[in-house]
Amino acid sequence: MGAVTLLPASRRDNGWFETLEEAPPAAPLIGPTEADVVVVGAGFTGLAAARRLGELRPDARILLLEAGRIGNNAAGRSSGFGIDHAHNIRSEGFAESVEFEQQQIALNRAGLAYLDEAVTAHDIDCDWTWAGKTHAACTERGVADLEHFATTLDRIDEPYEVLDADAMADRLGINHYTRGLHTPGTVLMQPAALCRGLAANLPPNVVVHEETPVTWLDAGPPHDLWTDGGRVLTPSLLLANNGYLAGFGFYRHHLIPVVTWGSMTRPLTDQESASIGGHRTWGVIPAAPSGTTVRRLPDSRVLVRNVYSYSRHSLAGGRRRQRAGRSHRRAFEARFPGLADVPFEYTWGGPLSMARNGEPVFGTLADGIHAAGVHNGTGLSRGAICGKLIAEMMCSESSDLLDTMTTRGRPNRNVPDPILGWGVDLYAQRLRLRSGREM
Numbered sequence: 001m002g003a004v005t006l007l008p009a010s011r012r013d014n015g016w017f018e019t020l021e022e023a024p025p026a027a028p029l030i031g032p033t034e035a036d037v038v039v040v041g042a043g044f045t046g047l048a049a050a051r052r053l054g055e056l057r058p059d060a061r062i063l064l065l066e067a068g069r070i071g072n073n074a075a076g077r078s079s080g081f082g083i084d085h086a087h088n089i090r091s092e093g094f095a096e097s098v099e100f101e102q103q104q105i106a107l108n109r110a111g112l113a114y115l116d117e118a119v120t121a122h123d124i125d126c127d128w129t130w131a132g133k134t135h136a137a138c139t140e141r142g143v144a145d146l147e148h149f150a151t152t153l154d155r156i157d158e159p160y161e162v163l164d165a166d167a168m169a170d171r172l173g174i175n176h177y178t179r180g181l182h183t184p185g186t187v188l189m190q191p192a193a194l195c196r197g198l199a200a201n202l203p204p205n206v207v208v209h210e211e212t213p214v215t216w217l218d219a220g221p222p223h224d225l226w227t228d229g230g231r232v233l234t235p236s237l238l239l240a241n242n243g244y245l246a247g248f249g250f251y252r253h254h255l256i257p258v259v260t261w262g263s264m265t266r267p268l269t270d271q272e273s274a275s276i277g278g279h280r281t282w283g284v285i286p287a288a289p290s291g292t293t294v295r296r297l298p299d300s301r302v303l304v305r306n307v308y309s310y311s312r313h314s315l316a317g318g319r320r321r322q323r324a325g326r327s328h329r330r331a332f333e334a335r336f337p338g339l340a341d342v343p344f345e346y347t348w349g350g351p352l353s354m355a356r357n358g359e360p361v362f363g364t365l366a367d368g369i370h371a372a373g374v375h376n377g378t379g380l381s382r383g384a385i386c387g388k389l390i391a392e393m394m395c396s397e398s399s400d401l402l403d404t405m406t407t408r409g410r411p412n413r414n415v416p417d418p419i420l421g422w423g424v425d426l427y428a429q430r431l432r433l434r435s436g437r438e439m
């Protein structure tokens, strides 16, 4: 196989990570070692997989190798919605097949349950709250999207509550939205704190090495992995590194790497918080594609997320970051006009990996090499369950949920760069335009 051609960048700009206590120094892998299983990547997928492998094989030596710091990766840069439904309520196929949608919801809920179990058992301090999510609209088109969503939820027999403009203003304390649709099964949390807490409470036979990018793989088995300062021999390798698995030569022409951006204000003063009113914490997902996600956080900050763009996993700041920051500013001021003077303290990007046909990577890629990833927008719950299930598959367990994943399709092939990049950026631009005031 050879050199790993795509490695994550590391930046200290992620508001979730930066507002936690400074992490103890990393313990990178130094020198040669052996392991029964190596998991590459400590996002939601890798953390769940390492935990499940540790539970099922208590006598095995399991290494979890992470290129950067846990919680400063895509997982810890996310907006912290642990979602049970499909994220994209507007997708044409949503609820087209009742059975398929119910399977997807069952998967997401099993992922949330696995996380909930860990959070409860280890008392992980990450603001874990079963708050639900509110899809919000402020345009006629957005309202129509919510109506479509309500019809599809009826079809799959899922509960929801419709909120009119007054109810939205009462709940959120802002007058921006004309309609809302609240569904109860979503968890809100501090995602970097969750990642860090999960890593700190893995079974004792799992050894974690942060700041340990795998830079070279000689595929076996045994597989010979080289890191910046170390080397591991293992019969069993799990790639839980999402889009970066293309850097190991798998699905090179099938994954669509995009970056999306978040910003976080400083904490609002008591006076500023009181001037808004409404509930002290909430999470809003836009009705329109490519609209703005907003959260009011337990520490009185406000988070906004919008803007997608194609990126070969470079988080390079520069122009794109500035454009995202400006877009976040507009979105914030439109929703909180009385707080126009409140600055953002952090603006960060995070890498995502999509597949055009929405299908995941899951299963065995080569002798002793397995992978799970590409969760198309609901990576928190889906990453957790796919990590758990791939570990179960590697330990020859069986279940209906595992069958659901092994029988799914796989990502389809894309046109080559630069045409892919142009196409994705054009599509993102079209969605931005369609979103209008929902941005």
Ligand SMILES: Cc1cc2nc3c(=O)[nH]c(=O)nc-3n(C[C@H](O)[C@H](O)[C@H](O)COP(=O)(O)OP(=O)(O)OC[C@H]3O[C@@H](n4cnc5c(N)ncnc54)[C@H](O)[C@@H]3O)c2cc1C
Pocket: 004, 006, 007, 008, 040, 041, 042, 043, 044, 045, 046, 065, 066, 067, 068, 073, 074, 075, 076, 077, 078, 079, 080, 081, 082, 083, 212, 213, 214, 215, 240, 241, 242, 243, 244, 259, 260, 261, 262, 305, 349, 350, 351, 352, 372, 373, 374, 375, 376, 377, 378, 379, 380, 381, 383
């Ligand atoms: C701004 C933003 C907001 C988002 N909001 C949400 C949300 O609210 N809810 C939701 O469900 N999803 C959200 N997502 C998506 C979610 O973050 C991803 O789907 C999720 O992180 C995928 O989890 P993962 O573990 O599969 O991959 P990742 O979190 O990407 O983890 C992969 C890990 O592999 C590591 N890695 C890669 N290559 C190597 C290597 N060679 N050696 C060692 N380590 C390596 C990386 O450093 C990384 O830590 C958001 C994403 C972004 C960017």
